[in-house]
Amino acid sequence: MLIPDRLFPVDPQTRGIARELYQTVADKPIISPHGHTDPRWYAENQPFTDPAQLFITPDHYVFRMLFSQGVSLxxxxxxxxxxxxxxxxxxKIxxxxxxxxxxFRGTPSRLWLDHAFEDVFGMTTPVSAATADQSYDHIAECLTKPEFLPRALFExxxxxxxxxxxxxxxxxxWHRMIRDSGWQGKVVTAYRPDxxxxxxxxxFAKNVEQLGHMTGEDCSTWEGYLQAHRIRRAYFKEFxxxxxxxxxxxxxxxxxxASDAAALFAKALKGSCTAGEAxxxxxxxxxxxxxxxxxxGLVLQIHPGSYRNHSGPIMSAFGRDKGFDIPTRTDYVRALKPLLDAVGLEKDLTIIVFTLDETSYGRELAPLAGAYPALKLGPAWWFYDSPEGMRRFREMTTETAGFYNTVGFNDDTRAFCSIPARHDVARRVDCGFLATLVATGRxxxxxxxxxxxxxAYRLAKQAYRL
Amino acid sequence: MLIPDRLFPVDPQTRGIARELYQTVADKPIISPHGHTDPRWYAENQPFTDPAQLFITPDHYVFRMLFSQGVSLxxxxxxxxxxxxxxxxxxKIxxxxxxxxxxFRGTPSRLWLDHAFEDVFGMTTPVSAATADQSYDHIAECLTKPEFLPRALFExxxxxxxxxxxxxxxxxxWHRMIRDSGWQGKVVTAYRPDxxxxxxxxxFAKNVEQLGHMTGEDCSTWEGYLQAHRIRRAYFKEFxxxxxxxxxxxxxxxxxxASDAAALFAKALKGSCTAGEAxxxxxxxxxxxxxxxxxxGLVLQIHPGSYRNHSGPIMSAFGRDKGFDIPTRTDYVRALKPLLDAVGLEKDLTIIVFTLDETSYGRELAPLAGAYPALKLGPAWWFYDSPEGMRRFREMTTETAGFYNTVGFNDDTRAFCSIPARHDVARRVDCGFLATLVATGRxxxxxxxxxxxxxAYRLAKQAYRL
Amino acid sequence: MLIPDRLFPVDPQTRGIARELYQTVADKPIISPHGHTDPRWYAENQPFTDPAQLFITPDHYVFRMLFSQGVSLxxxxxxxxxxxxxxxxxxKIxxxxxxxxxxFRGTPSRLWLDHAFEDVFGMTTPVSAATADQSYDHIAECLTKPEFLPRALFExxxxxxxxxxxxxxxxxxWHRMIRDSGWQGKVVTAYRPDxxxxxxxxxFAKNVEQLGHMTGEDCSTWEGYLQAHRIRRAYFKEFxxxxxxxxxxxxxxxxxxASDAAALFAKALKGSCTAGEAxxxxxxxxxxxxxxxxxxGLVLQIHPGSYRNHSGPIMSAFGRDKGFDIPTRTDYVRALKPLLDAVGLEKDLTIIVFTLDETSYGRELAPLAGAYPALKLGPAWWFYDSPEGMRRFREMTTETAGFYNTVGFNDDTRAFCSIPARHDVARRVDCGFLATLVATGRxxxxxxxxxxxxxAYRLAKQAYRL
Structure with a gap:
């Protein structure tokens, strides 16, 4: 199913260059500085439940597409x-x-699934109605073996x-349990304070109160609240x-x-912020x-622009994260100015911005990242974590921001078995882009x-200080 | 003039795949589920007037370009x-x-015209000042022959x-006349209630009154008005x-x-709606x-985003539809939410959305269509009914919405002789896109x-229930 | 360093067509109808100061990129x-x-610099830390020679x-000095009345007063102010x-x-305009x-959409034009309507619009330019004066506006030595685009x-009446 030259440019000479470049990075270790795998997997190192639980039920990329064509959740x-x-x-699932x-034809989900089936599970028959039971049994059987435990797969x-x-x-x-286990796999946490x-x-107010309890700070005051963040960040750094x-x-x-911020914080605690104040x-x-x-020294990542849980009925019936987060137009030029005026010229700060609005790449984000020392561009993300999305990312950012105001690839995924596939796609597409630059004298x-x-490797490691 | 491999990718291997794919769909019947040809043509089956009336004077694609370079309307x-x-x-025209x-160099109009001249009229000399009379005479002569009557061309x-x-x-x-004539050509109507x-x-108010007369409903009431729509839709279904x-x-x-809608309807009838209320x-x-x-069971088509009749002076002197409808930015995420919350999860409903704002394809429309069962994406439309527009459509929608949340091609045209050319362009571009996916292992x-x-065929037939 | 086939399509057959096309335009004279070189250079014809002053310190494309990676201004x-x-x-610089x-890898700056180093200065060693002194000395030495004086380079x-x-x-x-010198180089001015x-x-008020002094008009009145513009425009035409x-x-x-305009002008002179009124x-x-x-008969050029001097700290410390002008979303459809309603149908008027918001090309600008006789599209500009930017410009505008509602290339630069490189890039990219159209039968x-x-030549000359 997988062809060796997949995702490379079609012109034979350019493809040859891409292949040569790719061969030097194909086996580089994976740096995955931003993602959503479950630390419990690595902590407990128990077998994954079954093929459906591994590939379908928790992955909104997958069930969203099926749902869009009439399959019920x-x-x-x-x-x-x-x-x-x-x-x-x-x-049955x-x-x-x-x-x-x-x-899934033509989608990155299909690329990742085929890659995992073939490369991780050694399947040689394409998935189809006719072979459904066969593939289910094969994967289920694999999942019982030690070499398919989370830590073994990680390695x-x-x-x-x-x-x-x-x-x-x-x-x-879970992070503590990983550390205490003595296992050498490097699994780190990230601070997501929504x-x-x-x-x-x-x-919100209860959460802030709990933050106070956890840190011994008086989180009913603005200064105590900020100090509590500092304490938790330090704790996260320990992991x-x-x-x-x-x-x-x-x-x-x-x-x-400080006084305006404190006043707004007090309102927020009382639950009396308007939408604009929030x-x-x-x-x-x-x-x-x-x-x-x-x-x-923590790197600051900003992921804006998703209209979360767009469908009222789906939100009521199934809750958050069910494939109904829809991108929206996002303005960065005016929006980031207060932050950039405050800290944008700091050389020792790294702010990584992602976008779901591709129109901002060439028009706003590349010019901003190509000027402010603190600002870097995150890779093509979410709906754009795909061959066409990655190609457009490079085509729209490189000429203004160069390569060195970007930060390599990250997979942002909770689908564990898709991780090698996603990094492989990124490496192939980037090598194809570079090959095109070489073949056209750029x-x-x-x-x-x-x-x-x-x-493929160095920029992610450097930008995320890993 | 027409080269056999036109619009295929240039790389020889990829071109070969595209050619093989195209050969299997080139002769498929045309499904044209959305268009603006005149039913009178098929009803009366009279000869078209003259070459200028067939190709130039009624086609705003054509006269708009001439006008933009100083030729008066x-x-x-x-x-x-x-x-x-x-x-x-x-x-003279x-x-x-x-x-x-x-x-017209480099435009789709040129592709369609050349295709019609060569394929429909068998012309072998390129159109130019030097050959103007010759081509005029040739087409005029053709139009007098039975094989150039509307029904003959249709077949x-x-x-x-x-x-x-x-x-x-x-x-x-006209539709009744077609039906009564016993001619077997399938010409159906569509319900456009602007x-x-x-x-x-x-x-508006007079129109609604007339709707009441036609249906025997009291269209001064909200319920009567809705019922009148139901009756006319049923009538349209008969045709x-x-x-x-x-x-x-x-x-x-x-x-x-219902009460808010009724109140707004009453205001609309009185002509007292604000722009926002309208x-x-x-x-x-x-x-x-x-x-x-x-x-x-009617399929609902939404074509938003055109700033109609942009030029005041042209609107005053020549009226509507004179090439001055200009696309604008369109937000779909917030705009469609009320509709999608109401009916977006219905599997038996088909809502087809078109856009003139390409930026919404990857960012908004593909994610929405890739989630809501009722929503499908219409093809590249109007200014984007073109090789580059179609390519971008596939590149920007397929990875998120796949192929099966799209509905094949429709020509949306009133230029009868351009219909085969337009479908041929779409088939070639789509085969080229597919060939690229094959050649890159996707x-x-x-x-x-x-x-x-x-x-090329099945999705349009299925989505439009034809 | 420079490869002869650079920037052409990679497919050998298409590349061959591009090369043939390019050979017919490669040596055409340069028409540079919009730019920011210093007329003093041509007037005094003195040697350029040193390599850093020629290539780095005044060029915000260059120092911006270095600054973004932590090099201080x-x-x-x-x-x-x-x-x-x-x-x-x-x-040291x-x-x-x-x-x-x-x-600079992958950026147009790199293309221009390499082109200038090799083609203008005959350098054969790539620029690097190891060869820094060698290249500095080489260029510095060149700059002392008569063939590197501004007029010699111009020729x-x-x-x-x-x-x-x-x-x-x-x-x-300076323009007078050029004229009086008898030198035959055609250096003309343009009227920029910001x-x-x-x-x-x-x-502003003082400037208007000075305008009055220079023209002998009473610029405290609206009519006097307009007349003063007419007088200065006539003076500029003399040069x-x-x-x-x-x-x-x-x-x-x-x-x-006229009365509303006069009232607004009076407010402006008093400094009491709101932002909206300004x-x-x-x-x-x-x-x-x-x-x-x-x-x-002057051609009107509109360059909108830049958020100037985005960084407050940089503006305070270094002033304007320091690489912090960031593009923003720009609406043209509503914004240009008053102007186009007033004069858009005039065949003898040329209004050239540029954009920093690529999304407007296909959606707004090509449809407008493809309809209004007065409106033409300026070339890919500023951040888009680049191979990918130029390619997208043609792909997004040609199908709707054709070639003849565009105006050829202009370099818009103050970097003198980059002028041949920039025009060469444009010619190569355009020939590559044309070759692709040929190879795909369009x-x-x-x-x-x-x-x-x-x-490459004729449209710029014609549109700018040069």
């Missing part, structure tokens, strides 16, 4: 908010998936370092954290005076986080080898 | 609102066109089904309609309570139409043949 | 507003540049005509001006009544300038030769 085992019945038989496998995937994402309210117990920086987050992560609806930032508070907290980053072949290694 | 025979003199000599034929074009577009106030007399759903439409079509300035939808009413009517679609060759047929 | 010799110390040793030359670059840009308050002394049409420009140039933050235009006044002045263009080879010449 219940039949795919996605849990209902009301606890109503949903399919629990992994084999797998059959539905296999019957509809043609829906087989050649992961040098992987980051998970936790709330400040998380006690990092629950305690977003006044519109469910239970390897090198970054914080912020997924706001917009890219808005603010740089308020947005301003979130925006101001990015600037506060950046200031803490200047002290403690880059020397010697430079291309160096850049290929930078994009 | 009067000299091209475009009628003035004040009835003032305009050119009536087809030959044709000469102007031929002298300026170089202006020669291998049209399996074509939809025209009519107002609810149209008595569908005149009776847009409070800002010229004569083959499988879809309704809605061309609003924005993609705004609303889902008002927009809300149009938006709400989309949701009402979708509810009727759930009952009667699609198996076997799957590509199936998808090629889906895109 | 002071160390690159960029002057501070407070007159504080900055590096003055050209060799050059070494910093050479050490960091890898940052060697085969510049048929170049425009500089001056304020109405400029006495055009200082006297933008109420928010530093010293070859064929165009005016307008770089507003947005594309807003207005067409106010914007309206600028917008109205575009329409006034267009009316004057109808009288005097353009005949004969037509392609004609269009290649149009894009």
């Amino acid at each position: 219940e039949s795919l085992g996605v849990p209902r908010v009301d606890g109503g019945p949903t399919e629990t038989d992994g084999r 797998w059959r539905l998936f296999a019957e509809n496998y043609h829906l 087989r995937f050649n992961i040098e370092a992987i980051a998970t994402t936790e709330s400040p309210l998380d006690d990092l117990g 629950a305690v920086v977003d006044p519109e987050f469910d239970g 390897g954290a090198t970054s914080s992560d912020h997924g706001h609806p917009t890219a808005r930032t603010e740089n308020l005076s 947005d301003a508070f979130r925006g101001h907290m990015l600037t506060e986080m950046a200031r803490m980053s200047l002290e403690d 880059l020397s072949e010697g430079d291309a080898y160096e850049v290929a290694n930078d994009l | 009067e000299s091209l025979g475009v009628p003035r609102v004040d009835g003032g003199p305009t050119e009536t000599d087809g030959r 044709w000469r102007l066109f031929a002298e300026n034929y170089h202006l 020669r074009f291998n049209i399996e089904a074509i939809a025209t577009t009519e107002s609810p106030l149209d008595d569908l007399g 005149a009776v759903v847009d409070p800002e439409f010229d004569g 083959g309609a499988t879809s309704s079509d809605h061309g609003h300035p924005t993609a705004r939808t609303e889902n008002l309570s 927009d809300a009413f149009r938006g709400h009517m989309l949701t009402e139409m979708a509810r009727m679609s759930l009952e009667d 699609l198996s060759e076997g799957d590509a043949y199936e998808v090629a047929n889906d895109l | 002071e160390s690159l010799g960029v002057p501070r507003v407070d007159g504080g110390p900055t590096e003055t040793d050209g060799r 050059w070494r910093l540049f050479a050490e960091n030359y890898h940052l 060697r670059f085969n510049i048929e005509a170049i425009a500089t840009t001056e304020s109405p308050l400029d006495d055009l002394g 200082a006297v049409v933008d109420p928010e420009f530093d010293g 070859g001006a064929t165009s005016s140039d307008h770089g507003h933050p947005t594309a807003r235009t207005e067409n106010l009544s 914007d309206a006044f600028r917008g109205h002045m575009l329409t006034e300038m267009a009316r004057m263009s109808l009288e005097d 353009l005949s080879e004969g037509d392609a030769y004609e269009v290649a010449n149009d894009l």
Whole structure:
């Protein structure tokens, strides 16, 4: 199924250059500095449940596509908010998936799945209705073997370092268990404080109160609240954290005076912020986080622009993260100005911005990252973590921001078996892009080898300080 | 003039794959589920007037380009609102066109014209000032022959089904005449209710009154008005309609309570809606139409985002549809939410959305269509009904929405002789896209043949229920 | 370093066509109708100071990239507003540049620099830390020779005509000196009236007063002010001006009544305009300038959409034009309507619009330019003056606006030695685009030769009346 020259340019000479470049980076260790795998896997090192639980039910890329063509979420085992019945038989779920496998034609999900089936599970028959049981049995059988336990796969995937994402309210117990186990796999956490920086987050005031308890700070005061963040960030650093992560609806930032910020915080605690004030508070907290980053060295990641849980009925019936997060237009030029005026010229600070609005790459983000020392561009992300998305990312950013204001690839995934596939796609697409530059006289072949290694390995390691 | 491998990728191996794919779909019947040809042509089956009337004077793609370079609309025979003199000599108009034929270099109009001249009229000499009279005479001579009558061309074009577009106030007399004639060509209507759903439409209240007369409903009441729509939709279905079509300035939808909707309707009838209220009413009517679609099975088409009649002076002197409809930025994420919350999860409903804002493909429309079962993406449309537009459409939508949340091609044209050319362009570009996926290991060759047929024929037939 | 087939398509057959096309335009004279070289260079014809002053310190493309990666502006010799110390040793600046030359990989700056080093200065060793002194010495040595004086380079670059840009308050002394010198190089001025049409420009009222002194008109009145513009425009025409140039933050235009305009002008002189009124006044002045263009034949250029001096700290410390002008989303459809309603149908008027928001090319600008006789599209500009930017420009505009609603290339640069490189890049990319059209059957080879010449030479000359 997988062809060796996949994703390379079609012109034979350019393809040859891409292949040569790729061969020098194909086996580089994986740096996965931003993702959502479950630290419990590495801590407990128990077998994955079944093929459906591994590939379908928890992966909104996969069940979203099936749902869009009329397959119900219940039949795919996605849990209902009301606890109503949903399919629990992994084999039945797998059959539905296999019957509809043609829906994934031309999508990156298909690339990742085929890669995992063939490369991780050694399957040689394409998935289809006819072979559904056969493939289910094969994978299920594999999952019982020691070489398919999470840590074994981690090592087989050649992961040098992987980051998970936790709330400040998380006690990092799984991370502690990993550390205490003596296993050498490098699994680090990342600081994702939505629950305690977003006044519109469910239970914000209670969350902040809990933050106070956890840190011994008086979180009813602005200064105590900031100090509590500093303490938790330090705690996260003990478990390897090198970054914080912020997924706001917009890219808005603010740089308020201490008294204005304190007043807004007090309102937020009372639950009396307007939508605009809540947005301003979130925006101001990015600037506060950046200031803490200047002290403690955490890299600040901003992931804006998703309209979360777009479907009311789906949100009611199934809750968050069900494939209904839809990108929106995002303005970065005005939105990031307060943050950049405050800290954008700091050479020792790294702010990584991602976008779901590709139009901002050439127009806004590359010019900003090509000017401000603190600002770097995250890779093509989410819907754009794909061959065409990655190609457009390079075509739209390189001429203005160059390669060195970008930070290599990250997979941002909770689908463990897709990690090698995703990094492989990125390495192939980047090598194809570099090969095109070489073949058109825009880059020397010697430079291309160096850049290929930078994009596949070095820049992620350097930018995320891993 | 036409080269056999036109529009295929240039790399020889990829071109070879594209050619093989194309050969399997090149002769498929044409499904034209959305267009604006005149049903009178098929009803009366009279010869087309002259070459200028066939190719130039009614086609805003063609006269717009000439006008942009200084050729007056009067000299091209475009009628003035004040009835003032305009050119009536087809030959003179044709000469102007031929002298300026170089202006169309690189445009899809040029592709369609050359295709029609060569393939439909068997012309072997390129159009130019020097050959203007010769080409005029040749086409004029053809038009007198029986094999160039509308029905003969319809059959020669291998049209399996074509939809025209009519107002609810149209008595569908031409469609009745076609049916009564016993001719077997499948010409169906489509329900386009702008005149009776847009409070800002010229004569809205009178139009609604007429709708009441035609249906025997009391259209001064909200319920009577809705019932009148149901009756007219049923009538349109008798003449083959499988879809309704809605061309609003924005993609705004609303889902008002019955009492709010009724109140707004009353205001609309009195002509006292503000611009915002008129927009809300149009938006709400989309949701009402979708509810009727759930009952009667018509496919709902939404074509938003055109700033109609941009030039004040042109609108005053020549009226609507003179090439001055300009695309604008369109937000779909917020705009479609009320409609999608109301009916977006219905598996038996088909809502097809078109766009003139390409930036929304990857960012908004593909993610929405890749999640909501009711939503499908219309093909590259209007200014994007072109090789580059179609390529970008596939590149920007496939990775997120796949192929099966799209609906094949439709030509949306009133230029009869361009229909085979337009479908041929779409088939070639799609086969080229598929060939590139095959050559880069993203699609198996076997799957590509199936998808090629889906895109050229099956999906349009299925989505439009034709 | 430079490969002969650079920037051509990679497919051998298509590359062959591109090469043939390019060979017919490679040596055409350069028409540079819009740029910012210093007329003093041509007037005094003195040697350029040193390599750093020629290539680094005044070029925000170059120092911006270095700054984004942590090199201070002071160390690159960029002057501070407070007159504080900055590096003055050209060799030290050059070494910093050479050490960091890898940052430019994949950027157009690198293409231009390599082209100038090899083609203008005959350098054969790549720039790097190791060869920094060698390259510095080589260029410095060249600059002392007569064949590297500005006029000699002008002639060697085969510049048929170049425009500089001056304020109405400029006495055009350098242009007079050029004319009086008897040198035959065609250096013309262009009318850039920001200082006297933008109420928010530093010293607006004083500037208008000075305009009055220079023209003998009473510029405290609206009519006197307009007349003063007419007089200065006529004066600029004496020094070859064929165009005016307008770089507003947005594309807003207005067409106010004379009394409203006069009232706004009075407010502007008093410094009491709101931000909105200032914007309206600028917008109205575009329409006034267009009316004057109808009288005097100057081409009107509009360059909107840059958020100037985005970084507060950089603006305070280093002032304007330090690489912190960031593109923003720009709406053209509504913004240009007042202007286009007023004068858009005039065949004898040429309005050239540029954009920094690529999304507007296919959606807004190509449809507008493909309809309004007065409107033409400027080439890919600033951040898009690059191979990918130029390719996207053609791909997104040609199908709707054709080639003949565009105006060829202009370099818009103050980097003298980059001029031949920039025009060469444009010619190569355009020939590559044409070759692709030929190879895919969208353009005949004969037509392609004609269009290649149009894009490389004829259209710029014709549109700018040079």
